[in-house]
Amino acid sequence: MQQEIIPHLFRQEYSKIVSVLCRRFGFEQMEIAEDIAGDTFLAAAQSWAMNGAPPNPVAWLYHVAKNKARNHLQHNSVFNNKVAIELKNELTQNADTEIDLSPQNISDSQLQMMFAICHPAIPPEAQVGLALRILCGFGIDEIAEAFLTNKATINKRLYRAKEKLREENIRIEFPSLAEINNRLDNVLTTIYLLFSEGYYSVSQDKTLRTGLCFEAMRLCQMLTENPATDQPQVNALLSLMYFHASRFEARFDKNGELVLYDDQDTRLWNWELVSRGGYYLERSHKGDTLSKYHLEAAIAFWNTQKDDTKEKWESILQLYNRLLQIEYSPVAALNRTYALAKANSREEAIAEAEKLKLENDHFYFVLLGELYTGLDDKVAIEHFEKALSLAKTQTDKQAIQKKLDKLGRK
Amino acid sequence: MEEYALIMRHEDGMKVASPEQMQIWMKQTMDWIGGIAAQNKFVSGTGLPFADACVVHANKMVTNGPFGEIKETIGGLIIVKAESVEEAAEFAKGCPVLQGEGNTVEVRKVAKRDGTH
Incomplete structure (x- = not known):
């Protein structure tokens, strides 16, 4: 015991x-x-x-x-x-050798450590590793499992990151008020990376995956509890993570296989987490900041509504339109095109998809396969097969194979 | 990669559109811009509403509206990345402003800040 x-x-x-x-x-x-x-x-x-x-x-x-x-x-x-x-x-x-372990000093130290680790001089991957080790207390073997690599690689990465902290003479302190927003961006990027690492991890260890996500949420929560860092974009990121986390139980089946959004059992969605997401989304609307996290949180909110309404897809499409103007990413471009098919028409989406030119990305061909399914199954199968040949992880391959099987059975 | 400004010109800015029609145009414009952004070719953009506009003349006289003696006016502009003026023109072809009779989209290369052209 x-x-x-x-x-x-x-x-x-x-x-x-x-x-x-x-x-x-x-x-x-x-x-x-x-x-x-x-x-x-x-x-x-x-x-x-x-x-x-x-x-x-x-x-x-x-x-x-x-x-x-x-x-x-x-x-x-x-x-x-x-x-x-x-x-x-x-x-x-x-001369004072007394160590202050009061709640206030603990919380201050952890926040300051967060800013130190997420210093722009430290490479992002190393930031995530350091955060896991120093801020979340993860073991080297757990970090290695999360990154699907070995302990030696992680040890080396952490060693170099620590050297860098010393070389750059990074201090464990709060940035000045003027600098806090700049530095906060970096902290949020690392927290989101930490969350995604857990959310999209292909590790079979479910406790580890969810552990990573909840640690990221805990760190973000700490930021909302300090007046200096309780900024709209921080609340938006926390909201976004709660919305995503609400689907944890539905995303993998009993055999550990990924269950795609459309096939998820909504009874397994956690409405307690959805409502917390709503709470922080509400809090993120203070002030006139509109960060990419606000847009992503709003998209994530719509994804907690399973019904295919016109309003849902039109809202998601417009949110992606704005998100892409703030920051381009291939995954946002693909999701935007999917929303375009739902909100406008498949024909329009296919024409737009062909302009994306993401020919090395298997998700690009999954999208084209989806768009052609029902319109021209032969072309759809070609796209899914192309996707299958490009997919790298077992989880992705299984998901694509399922789609091919469905089409073959018709 | 160069940057080009796509300038939306309305032949007759005085034409009043219904709120419903405005909403449709707004959505189409957002979808058009979103499509360019999805190709990672969007740089920046700004709409230019016809409200709160005036024209300042050479003699410092100020007149109402965005319209001078001619009714043509600019509704907004976006800046895109493109390999050539032809590629920028392809983006311009999708602009919903072109649904209006007589409207045009002017494509102009943005001068580089380093002084070269």
Whole structure:
């Protein structure tokens, strides 16, 4: 029993302890912060196995982490005072070895850590890895599984990212008010990437996939709880993630195979999450900011309405029209063309699709296959076959094969 | 890749359209622009409503409306990316403004900011 709470606490508390210690020590001593946090959990595992978990496990963890940090700082100050005195290191001036693990300082440290990790100097992939490790407390093997790669690759990537944090002399602090909106864009991009990594992951580990998504949502939620970062676009992104997350249970069947939107059992959609999405969408309308997240959240809202109404598809089409003007992406271009078929006509959509020229993208041929299905099944089959030859993952291939099977049976 | 301005010219800006007709044009214009944006060829755009418009003359005289002695006026413009003026003209052909008799879309290359043309 006592042992079982440790993984849960680890996920919850490891990142808090690391963030607070890193903020105190600076990125120069990031590994030491991670070691102290890791050692704290090791001590818990050993002590709780023998004596049982204490009445307040979190307080116990903080107490041990504080002691370990104090020992480190004292040891360090001995070194600095006696051995390297001529280096007149700044650390010696900071005689206070007490670590502040109050809720306020934890929350501040985590937010500041978020801004530090999402610094423009750090490559996006490394940002996601660092966020998973430092802010979400994911293990190296879990990160490797999420990225479908091996532990060595992830370790190397994290190592380089940490070097970069030091080289660029990135500080763990809040950006100035003037800079916060610029930097916030980067933070939101990373959070959305983290979410998508989980949402579109082909990993068979469902707990891991949903875990990634909920961590992204937790980080975004933290931003909405701080007045400086509680901006319209932050609320829009959170809303968007809630709407998507409402379909978690319906997106995969019992065998772990992807269930496409049209085939999903709406009874498995989570209306509690949909209504939270609605709440944050409402909150995102303060002020006159219209970010791409606002448009995507509005599209995601319409996707929680399964009925094929004229209003739904006309709204989705206009939202994509605007989204593409703000930021082009192939997936938005394809979805826009699908909405065009539903709102206007298939013939118009086919003509528009042919202008997209996304011939290396299997989704492009899936779209053309869909548009031709029923109009000209022979052409539809050709497109689906082309899509099948371009698809890379097993999940995508299965989904395309299903469409081909349906057409073949007619 | 060059940038081209597609300038929508109305032959007679005084013609009053019904709100329903306006709504249809608005949707068609949004779909037209969305189609260009879906090809990653959209740069920017702006509509130019006929309300709150005036004309300032050489003698500093200010007259009402977007219309001078001639009734022709500009309804809006968008800037697109295109390899050639021909490609830009292909985009222009889809513009809903052209449904109106006598209306035109003028295609003009945008001068580069570095001073070259």
